[in-house]
Amino acid sequence: MTYLTKSRFQIAKECPTKLYYHTHSAQYSSNKLNDPFLEALAEGGFQVGALARAYHPEGVLIDEPSNGAAVEKTNKFLQRENCVLFEAAIQIGSLFIRVDILRKTGTRIDLIEVKAKSFHPQRDSFINKRGEISSSWRPYLTDVAFQRMVTSRAYPEFSIVCYLMLADKSAIATVDGLNQMFRIVRHSHGFQVSSPQLTVEKLGEKVLIEVLVNKEVEIISQESFTLADESYTLNTFSDLMVADMANDHRRFIGIGKQCCKCEYQSNDERFSSGFRECWTIQTSLTVEEVQRPLLFDLWRGHLGRRDIITPLLNRGDHFLSDYCEADFSSPHLDTGSGFTPTERRWIQVQNSIAQDSSPIFNTEFLSEQFAQFKYPLHFIDFETTALAIPMYSGRRPYEQVAFQFSHHTIDEFGKIQHKTEWLNDRVGSFPNFEFIRELKKALENDEGTIFRYHNHENSVLCAIHSQLLDSQEVDREELCSFIRSITHKKGEYVGERDMVDLYELVIRGFYHISMKGSNSIKAVLPAVLESSEYLRNKYILPCYGTEEIPSGNFANHIWLQSDNDGKVVSPYKTLPPIFNGFDTELLDSMCMPADDQLADGGAAMMAYAKMQFAEMQPGERSLFRQALLRYCELDTMAMVMIYEGFRAHLLQNQTL
Numbered sequence: 170m171t172y173l174t175k176s177r178f179q180i181a182k183e184c185p186t187k188l189y190y191h192t193h194s195a196q197y198s199s200n201k202l203n204d205p206f207l208e209a210l211a212e213g214g215f216q217v218g219a220l221a222r223a224y225h226p227e228g229v230l231i232d233e234p235s236n237g238a239a240v241e242k243t244n245k246f247l248q249r250e251n252c253v254l255f256e257a258a259i260q261i262g263s264l265f266i267r268v269d270i271l272r273k274t275g276t277r278i279d280l281i282e283v284k285a286k287s288f289h290p291q292r293d294s295f296i297n298k299r300g301e302i303s304s305s306w307r308p309y310l311t312d313v314a315f316q317r318m319v320t321s322r323a324y325p326e327f328s329i330v331c332y333l334m335l336a337d338k339s340a341i342a343t344v345d346g347l348n349q350m351f352r353i354v355r356h357s358h359g360f361q362v363s364s365p366q367l368t369v370e371k372l373g374e375k376v377l378i379e380v381l382v383n384k385e386v387e388i389i390s391q392e393s394f395t396l397a398d399e400s401y402t403l404n405t406f407s408d409l410m411v412a413d414m415a416n417d418h419r420r421f422i423g424i425g426k427q428c429c430k431c432e433y434q435s436n437d438e439r440f441s442s443g444f445r446e447c448w449t450i451q452t453s454l455t456v457e458e459v460q461r462p463l464l465f466d467l468w469r470g471h472l473g474r475r476d477i478i479t480p481l482l483n484r485g486d487h488f489l490s491d492y493c494e495a496d497f498s499s500p501h502l503d504t505g506s507g508f509t510p511t512e513r514r515w516i517q518v519q520n521s522i523a524q525d526s527s528p529i530f531n532t533e534f535l536s537e538q539f540a541q542f543k544y545p546l547h548f549i550d551f552e553t554t555a556l557a558i559p560m561y562s563g564r565r566p567y568e569q570v571a572f573q574f575s576h577h578t579i580d581e582f583g584k585i586q587h588k589t590e591w592l593n594d595r596v597g598s599f600p601n602f603e604f605i606r607e608l609k610k611a612l613e614n615d616e617g618t619i620f621r622y623h624n625h626e627n628s629v630l631c632a633i634h635s636q637l638l639d640s641q642e643v644d645r646e647e648l649c650s651f652i653r654s655i656t657h658k659k660g661e662y663v664g665e666r667d668m669v670d671l672y673e674l675v676i677r678g679f680y681h682i683s684m685k686g687s688n689s690i691k692a693v694l695p696a697v698l699e700s701s702e703y704l705r706n707k708y709i710l711p712c713y714g715t716e717e718i719p720s721g722n723f724a725n726h727i728w729l730q731s732d733n734d735g736k737v738v739s740p741y742k743t744l745p746p747i748f749n750g751f752d753t754e755l756l757d758s759m760c761m762p763a764d765d766q767l768a769d770g771g772a773a774m775m776a777y778a779k780m781q782f783a784e785m786q787p788g789e790r791s792l793f794r795q796a797l798l799r800y801c802e803l804d805t806m807a808m809v810m811i812y813e814g815f816r817a818h819l820l821q822n823q824t825l
Contacts, residue, residue, distance in 0.1 A: 171414050172236070172265035173407060178315050179308060181410045183427060185396065188410060189419040190433045190443040198440035200432045205359030207748065210775040214285035216558045216782070219351040219362040221270060221283040221334050221377055226369055228253040228270065236265060247273060247324070259316075261323040263411045266316050270334070273327075280320060281332045281379060282313045285557050287567045288380060289338040295385045302388060309333060313382055314389040314403055331386045332379045336557045336566035343373035348558035349597045353783045363784075376559065376566050397422035424451055424487075426478045429465040454487065462489035462521045467497065468686040470676065471510040490522045507534035507677025520682045528700035528818075529680040535815050536824040538674060544581040545617040546812070547588075549574055549608070549668075550804035551626050552773040552797070560599045569632035571604045572777050575801040576611050577809050585809055586719040587802055594780055594794050601633050602642055609651045616666060619655055620808055622690050623672040630656045671808055674815065694807045695739040698729060703817035704810060705729055705737075713806070722799045728810070740803060747772045747796045773797055 171192060173181075181188040190197040202208060209215040222228055229246065231254055233239040239258035246252045257271035270281035286309065295306045302310060313331045320329055350371065352363045393400045401409065413420050424447065433443030448459045464478050466489050477497050486492075498511045508516070508531050516529050552573035557566050576589045589611040593600035612619060621627065634652045637645045657663040676688055681696035698704050714723035730738045746753055753772040776793050779785065785793070819825040 170263065172260070172263055173411050173414065175266050175312050175315050178407060178410065179312065181406070182311065184431070185410065185413065185420040185422055186443070186447055187431070187433065188413065192414060196441050197433050197443045198435035198437050200435055206353070206355045207775060209353060209360055210778040210783075211771065212285050214283075214557075215353050215360070215362050216348055216351045216556075217285045217334075217336060217377065218269065218283050219364055220347075220372070220558060221281070222255055223350075223364065223367055223369065223372055224375065224377065225253045225255075225270060225272075228255050230255045231257055231267075233258075236260065239267075243271075249273070250275060259320055259323050261319060263415065264319045264322065264407065266319045268316060268320075276327055277330060278320060278324065278327045279330050279332060280313065280316050281334050282309070282316065283334045283377075284309050286335050287338045287557070288333075288335040288378060290378060290380070291339060293338075295382065302385060306385075307389070310382060310385045311389055311403075314386045315407070317386055318390065318403060318407065331382050333382050334377050334379050337376055337378035338566060340374065340376040340378070340565065342376055342559035342562050342564050344371065345562050346560070346597045347373065347376070348556055348560055348782070351558070351782065353779075355783070373562070421447065421451055424448060425482060426465075426476060429478065448487075452487065458487075462685070463487060464489060464491065466521075466686045467492060468514055468517055468688070469497075470688070472497070489518055492518050506537060507531050507673075508680075510676075513676060513680060516680050517682075517686070520680070524682070526682050526699075528696070530815075530818050531678045532819065532822055532824055535674065535678040536819055538669075538678070539816065539819060539825060542618040542669070543616060544579070545615055546579040547612055547617055547619040548577040548579075548671075548805045548808040548812070549612075549619060549621060549626060550801060550808070551629050552777070552801055553625070553629055554774045554777055560597060564599065568636065569629055570599070570601060571629050571633065572600050573773070573797060573801050574604065574608055574611075575798075575805040576608075577802075577805040578617075579809065579812070587721045587806070590721050590798060590802065592794065592797060592801075594777075594790070594797075596781055601636060602640070602648070605630075605633055605637070605648050605652065606644070609648065612655065613651065619666065619668045620671045620812070621668045622804075622808055623670060627656050627668060631658055671811060675811070679815065690804065690807050690811075691739060691741050693811060694741070695737050697811050697814035698737045698740075701814040701817055703821075704814050707813075708810070720802065722795065722802050728806075740807065741800075744799055744803065745796070747776050747793070747800065753800070773800060 177188060177191065180191050190199070202211070222230075229252065231239050231242055231246075233242055236258060239256075240260045243254060243257045243259065246254055246257075252273050254271040254273075255269070257268040259266050259268065268280055269283040270279075272279040272281065295303055295310060297303045310333075313333065317329050317331055320327075350364050350367055353360050354363055390403050393402050394406075395401075396406075409420075412418070428444065428447070431444045431447075434445075435442055445456055445459050448454055449456055464481055464487060467477075469477065481491060481496060492514075494511065494515050497514050519525075520527075520529070551571055553569060553571045555567045555569055559566060559568065560570070572594075573592045574590065575587070577585065578588045579585050589607075591604065591607040593603065630652045634649055634656075637649050637652075642648070653662060654664045655666050655668055657667045672688060675693050679693075679697070681700055683696045683699060684692045698708070708729040709727065711725040711727045712718055713726040713728055714720035715725060720726070728740045728743075730740075730743055732738050741753065744753075776797055780790060780793055816825065
């Protein structure tokens with residue numbers, strides 16, 4: 170029997186058509202990662218779930234192998250006056266759920282949904298300023314609302330109270346190594362969490378909080394929403410999806426902005442593409458036309474929450490070439506130099522229409538910027554994570570953890586070298602203060618310009634600055650002064666050596682059709698290599714990791730490789746994957762950041778999580794360490810090559 174579970178319900182809420190593809194996975198391939206162990210590393214939820222259970226030592230795990238047996242065991246426990254169950258199985262008709270923690274007291278059932286998400290009880294709210302459910306919290310609250318609906322149908326005699334259990338941002342860990350108490354072990358069906366000889370006393374003060382969400386769940390249960398001009402409530406929509414699955418019905422709701430992130434766009438010839446089928450069935454487009462650049466390919470930076478896709482779909486447009494400049498002009502005046510966001514979007518549209526693969530440079534802007542740089546130049550990249558369960562006493566949930574950096578330099582004569590690197594792979598060690606000390610040693614010997622890529626490095630350093638102010642480190646003032654000198658904080662200060670954002674040079678000074686709508690360094694690097702004869706002639710040779718260009722982790726390495734069609738292969742594709750069998754870019758996409766940062770460090774974050782929390786053999790640990798060092802070194806070398814490509818263009822045009 171095919172059940173409507175809470176995960177399938179969430180899929181259907183995103184798009185009912187995807188529910189059909191999900192339940193026909195043998196025919197339709199998904200681009201999403203399908204590995205429970207790696208998903209656990211990406212989300213970090215395994216520790217939060219294990220800690221939540223540890224707070225309830227009287228709890229019983231419902232771990233029967235079949236759904237029927239699990240429901241039967243759950244029902245037996247619910248006949249008791251009081252009980253606490255983990256993964257309680259509740260089924261009514263074709264509705265089936267597993268409850269993270271179910272707490273029964275008399276005729277009351279507490280549904281506790283555990284999420285690896287942070288909540289500050291004095292500052293955060295599930296309701297926004299307009300009095301509506303916050304969009305960031307809606308998926309989690311909808312999850313709870315679905316569970317309440319199923320439970321109330323199965324057990325109408327009980328009163329049901331709903332909670333989210335979240336990481337408490339106001340809490341401070343009172344024990345060291347709390348996160349190390351929960352180890353993750355891969356097995357053939359996914360993973361399990363090991364916490365041997367763990368007692369409540371060892372956990373210290375609670376860092377998870379139960380938040381009552383009855384009011385919010387009631388709002389979601391009562392409100393209506395519209396799909397394909399039909400209005401539904403949570404109850405009526407659930408029943409409709411159950412009927413669709415029973416009848417093997419694929420429900421179309423029309424193409425829309427929800428198609429933008431559809432995971433059923435596989436190019437694997439062994440499977441059908443759900444995305445293409447949706448578009449060809451619901452429009453007059455052919456398969457070949459659907460493979461043209463679509464509306465979703467447009468770069469949408471600096472637009473905020475403005476929806477520029479739906480109006481075009483409503484007027485019958487589908488392709489990138491259908492945009493007019495007025496469709497995406499920014500409502501905000503841009504006073505900076507270089508391409509404005511509107512100009513850059515228009516360049517993308519025009520190049521797409523013309524299929525023009527010529528690079529587009531804003532030579533004047535780049536020349537102005539290069540004139541301000543001071544040698545030696547420094548290129549830095551950080552790898553970081555934010556752990557739900559603190560490493561040390563005195564630390565809070567989801568504090569920034571910086572575990573690695575790489576550093577390249579270019580001197581005034583053009584000499585490039587991989588100058589320094591640092592990686593903390595000690596299990597259970599809070600690395601941030603040592604990270605800053607090592608970074609300071611690497612950068613304090615001159616006044617050369619420092620480059621980062623996008624906002625991440627600045628945000629991380631500002632977070633560590635706050636951590637230092639709250640610390641008792643003997644050199645905290647010295648370290649804080651160093652951080653302020655190379656960073657900025659809006660409305661407070663701009664460091665005298667504030668880092669230069671290479672990403673800004675890209676979006677204001679360069680475009681190539683191969684980048685499509687992405688400005689990720691993994692998209693920009695191959696585009697710059699494709700655009701620069703200088704770079705192609707230089708890096709087709711094994712010059713990297715030699716006396717000419719010293720490297721910490723490569724020897725006689727060739728960065729520039731071509732595919733069978735003669736196109737440049739991204740250097741990232743030439744490195745062995747960090748996790749065998751999984752593309753690094755796919756792993757990056759699993760760890761989408763909460764702000765506007767570019768998601769380029771997900772694979773490193775997952776590798777670090779595995780080194781910290783998974784059982785590993787010494788040889789495997791060494792391989793992971795080497796993979797992390799190589800990828801981070803490539804990140805800063807990618808910045809170097811982008812800089813070199815821009816500089817070669819300026820020299821060719823005699824503006825340097």
